[in-house]
Amino acid sequence: MSGKRVAVIGASGYGGLQTLRLLLGHPDFEITFLGGERSSGKRWSELVPFLPLPRDLVVSSPDPDAIAAAADLAVLSLPNGLASQLVPDLLQRGLKVVDLSADYRYRSLAQWQEVYGAEARQFPRSDSDLCEEAAYGLVEWDAERIAGARLVAAPGCFPTASLLALLPFLKQGLIETGGIVIDAKTGTSGGGRAAKEHLLLAEASEAVAPYGVVGHRHTSEIEQLAGQVAGHGVQLQFTPHLMPMVRGLLATVYARLRDPGLTAEDCTVLLGAAYRNCACVEVLPVGTYPSTKWVRQTNRALLSVQVDKRTGQLIVMSAIDNLVKGQAGQGVQCLNLIAGLEASTGLPLAPFYP
């Protein structure tokens, strides 16, 4: 087990719970440290009676020395901004870190500070070097860099679904980079476990509503990687909607095809080729559209393509579980790569249905 001892910081939030559940089913990693502020000092079995761990650890305040003594790898599931206060200390002590927050997703600290203004004011940072160093953990697009990284920033849930759909077409130059529309739908677990009125069942059930219209933070995260792959800046329209369900995320992506002769079949072949070696991404046949339920509690992304010959629009549908491929599962994929394992090792790919 040398090099495979894992600390999970922020253990009782949804990101932490998912990470622990995935590590429980993993053949190679051992959970050796549970970090948390709110629940510090409590035994895991009291805190979460429904998810027994092999060792009934006590949750501890995330002290860097204690973490370093217990673990080789750390997964951080902390609020934005807070992660950046811990990461440098962990790296300094030789740990490798997968961070589920947004703190290292931007190459530029200044951009993070602009997009995450409130967090930047609360948590002063000067770790520009780490922002540049960190690998962006979209496994299907940068596995090599992730495998060699000390610090991986796991992508946001919306960027994951959106980029898996868009990047192959941007890379091949098949779509216009202006006028792209991403209409995304997510379950309420994406809002985290801390109690908020608008996420109450009584409020969010039997309701669909947009939020963060124009300027949602994930817009810039999507645009950063889209621009890198396209080779020039991309500006797009991203609109998230809150759905009355626990988990699942669907991105419906609209873009104009450059070549009006391309068919849905052509685009499906292209997408299939792009992900041929990716165990966690599957492209559906033309006319079969993904349901978020088909990927629930799995680390799989399901993609499907349709083309409207009348309008010249390409429509790519992309479904993931927001807490697995959109968060903790992708984090474990990154852990796998760092540990020299296959990216999909130990990750569930088949759903329980219904």
Next chain:
Amino acid sequence: MSGKRVAVIGASGYGGLQTLRLLLGHPDFEITFLGGERSSGKRWSELVPFLPLPRDLVVSSPDPDAIAAAADLAVLSLPNGLASQLVPDLLQRGLKVVDLSADYRYRSLAQWQEVYGAEARQFPRSDSDLCEEAAYGLVEWDAERIAGARLVAAPGCFPTASLLALLPFLKQGLIETGGIVIDAKTGTSGGGRAAKEHLLLAEASEAVAPYGVVGHRHTSEIEQLAGQVAGHGVQLQFTPHLMPMVRGLLATVYARLRDPGLTAEDCTVLLGAAYRNCACVEVLPVGTYPSTKWVRQTNRALLSVQVDKRTGQLIVMSAIDNLVKGQAGQGVQCLNLIAGLEASTGLPLAPFYP
């Protein structure tokens, strides 16, 4: 009560149930005939113990003479195609008809036969004249014609939400007519009460999925009226999604502004002016986005506008209850106009929340 006796045909489906519930709370109409095939011969109180009617009628097979003897007005909530088999007989007997099906929504019978191919094969029709004569029941856009009509085709749920959002901008020529994207989300009650596997709670709950991608029938219905108002043909992208909830429909409409200087405030003022005299349409202030829950079980449409200066995109969000403003409530609005009443008479506009 002369001229205010109403027959409801297809009484125990969702369209019928909503119509009856709305008529129950209405000060001017009287329910005098309940039509249905499946439940013919049954007493209403046995069939639907939870919705007592003032007169506990027996459901009858929809015989035109019997209907004409009992009623002045008829609301038809029948499967597409079937309605056209009854409507001519009712008109001939002097009834005025509000039809909730798609049978008279197109000016051209040939177009209906193309779009509703399976139904056209099952139900041969030659009532081109009625297709031309029928008023399209989008009350806020053609009240006068509806008020004078013998036959009104109540719009589909998706067209209602989409057109209320789009038409003011098309009429003023403020948006490009190419590249319009309508991403719509609906509850499962839109699929009707007849049992279908994909609408089971076990299948549809905790799931979001697109369907009818490219070529959904409501596309052409939306384009017909959009084209009329724009003054030239419009081709747009319409994609519906099934949501894990009973009722509610949200259309998120994306279009490119012709004048990049227009702000969200400008567009909100414009939209507000367009619906100034419409009791059933309300425009929210900039930054307040509609939830379907805010209109549940009401006949209100809530609209909100946002503009992205970076991309030049206009985003109009439009929320309705698919069974009320999207179906039976709009039908009762049409009945009101036909009967010489205010369009919103007797219709609920305030939601129970949560």
Next chain:
Amino acid sequence: MSGKRVAVIGASGYGGLQTLRLLLGHPDFEITFLGGERSSGKRWSELVPFLPLPRDLVVSSPDPDAIAAAADLAVLSLPNGLASQLVPDLLQRGLKVVDLSADYRYRSLAQWQEVYGAEARQFPRSDSDLCEEAAYGLVEWDAERIAGARLVAAPGCFPTASLLALLPFLKQGLIETGGIVIDAKTGTSGGGRAAKEHLLLAEASEAVAPYGVVGHRHTSEIEQLAGQVAGHGVQLQFTPHLMPMVRGLLATVYARLRDPGLTAEDCTVLLGAAYRNCACVEVLPVGTYPSTKWVRQTNRALLSVQVDKRTGQLIVMSAIDNLVKGQAGQGVQCLNLIAGLEASTGLPLAPFYP
């Protein structure tokens, strides 16, 4: 409108919102004061954009003089304990008060202090006289006393459903008073609008769980009235369960029949007779069991009886909307009586379905 001006205190919680919605549809009352601490100083239309009131009042801190200047009647929807700090001041100023909290549901202040221990410590009280004076607002069982009261304590949601089912049988002495089991199921809105982790959609959806097993506070409230009607003390088993839905409450009540010869039909007749003159209570035919959906957003209680000849058990099922007949609707029934109106005036009895 003299004597019909109503103040709603705690306006933006669920009890307040329901009260306002019901008063909006009421022919006789006028909303003249909105009280609230959290939202004090805000205009109603900003606070709750989806429920416009005829007069767009500013929410005010609940000052007794200001309330007395504006209103004749007050509905209080405040946390337990807090209500008792305001009620005496309002009564002193001549208002009549319907209190939706538990503060005046017990004849004995000492019992309240025992059952609501934490609240009693936070809010010291010495208004024993008001506890004795207050009418218990179960309209179907004490209309006369309510009509003449200055202060009415509206019953809890579980007691309402349970007592409507039990009392006729206790009164007639038809069931044994030992061994009664009430297994109750409620939607999450019963937990209020303040954000709590266990009421998040992500936690409460796709989940059923018991809570407050043995000793839930409503046990003693049910036993108090059951004992009064039975003529001697009653001890029973009450177990609530949290359901994955917004609103609705079902109590399944089990009791042993004294006379083993009684049939379900006999018991249905008896129950029907007990509520013959009660517009808000309906008894279903034998074999038709109530769904909470049949009473959603109505002030109706639906009852159904079954008898197991093998075991001698009587089973009474009782469905209400926890926020209407279980809270605000019953409050408005009480207001109606106080104002000299029919108890059901202005209250919705027919559901929108589905």
Next chain:
Amino acid sequence: MSGKRVAVIGASGYGGLQTLRLLLGHPDFEITFLGGERSSGKRWSELVPFLPLPRDLVVSSPDPDAIAAAADLAVLSLPNGLASQLVPDLLQRGLKVVDLSADYRYRSLAQWQEVYGAEARQFPRSDSDLCEEAAYGLVEWDAERIAGARLVAAPGCFPTASLLALLPFLKQGLIETGGIVIDAKTGTSGGGRAAKEHLLLAEASEAVAPYGVVGHRHTSEIEQLAGQVAGHGVQLQFTPHLMPMVRGLLATVYARLRDPGLTAEDCTVLLGAAYRNCACVEVLPVGTYPSTKWVRQTNRALLSVQVDKRTGQLIVMSAIDNLVKGQAGQGVQCLNLIAGLEASTGLPLAPFYP
């Protein structure tokens, strides 16, 4: 793999889907035959695109010879009555069978014919011997008999949850056998995948309702085993309720303690001892009540006990996933025993949460 080839008959229903999903994650079994009538001739990947199997089999009509040629073991997930038409042919050909239907749950064919009257009329049977021979597959209570059986009748979902809660107390003679009340709550997937109106999301969502009150078929199944363990006949009250969720089942069991001095702690110790060696049953500490969400998509049963000293009632709460421990998972437990494996081999015990 000799002796570990499994045929799944009724593959695309919920029982079949769960069985396949569980076998997919199992280290010892191989899926070698998929049987089904409706979907006969279709390739699995077309039929169920979201659950790829290692071998993309074609679904076949369940011919006994073909099944015997391909498999050593068969899991039958067929409608009640239909299973009995296939089982004798399979046993004759040397297969061992786990039947998920009710056909062999009763020792007496005559009792089955009485309880399942409609099925008995449709499917004439004379296999009394098999009814007597079949093992009842409640693994925690009869592992030895199951391990040696040719034919195992997997218990119903309600009996599983109810009996796990009741049997230890009946066996020890700690509760009165009269007056037992089981109030059960289940998700809609228990009603199967065939489309039925009352299981539509639009009908079943936001609704709780009892059904099968007095005389539900599972009553007699529960009583059969309860009587065997108690040593004399037991008659109890069983009332199921339909919950607005996909999966999960909670039984709340009420019984009167014989010894009024027993505490919740005593009863918890007793229950813990009864299931000490059962990996799939866990007893929670006093005061921690099980949520169905804690066992979702696992084969675990969670039990909790409470005692009301005032009333002398014992309350046992029992939560399972109706499709796993309540159906297919218990079936796989039986397969494991038949194949000489540990009962819990390959079965998920930890939930994904939320």
